[in-house]
Amino acid sequence: MSPGERVIMDARDVERAIRRMAHEIVERNRGAEGLAVVGIRTRGVPLARRIAGLIGELEDQEVPLGILDITLYRDDIFDRPQPEVRETDIPFDVTGRSLVIVDDVLYTGRSVRAAVDAIMDFGRPRRIQLAVLVDRGHRELPIRPDFVGKNVPTSRSERVKVRLRETDGCDDQVVITEGGG
DSSP: OOTTOEEEEOHHHHHHHHHHHHHHHHHHTTSSTTEEEEEETTTHHHHHHHHHHHHHHHHTSOOOEEEEOOGGGOTTGGGSSSOOOOOOBOOSOOTTOEEEEEEEEESSSHHHHHHHHHHHTTOOOSEEEEEEEEEOOOOSSSOOOSEEEEEOOOOTTEEEEEEOHHHHSSOOEEEEEESOO
16 A cells, blocks of 8 residues: 555455445346446456356356447547557347446546447447446536445545456555545
């Protein structure tokens, strides 16, 4: 941990939140029939894998998993130097399905808006739901998550960082630091 960081979720907290969200998703959707999970790159992908795996265990069936890169759908794409576009992999038909989009942190809502736009290029889902590990508030768009690991009130000068073993090579944790968005 770096100086000035405050841990708000450790590995056990992250695991517990993911398990709870998986249970809530199953309950709200009355099972896993017609359900698929899509993770937003980067840290939404391992979270989506874990959630889909847990739902699969709970319901004794495989839950389709997709990976979504929203780079080209962002409204700030021209504000970023050399945006890196990575692979999107949606290996199933989204039409008529209930999709759960998964991301690590919900802040302004702009990433989620971009994700919904991207999904619509693949078809028309029956329903789209949103699962986030951390909801920090400060929305700029009328977007609200359906499943939340933890609500964390923050100031705009604070930054929420999610570290996951799959992407960061360390124990799962969520930290807050000073330093903007």
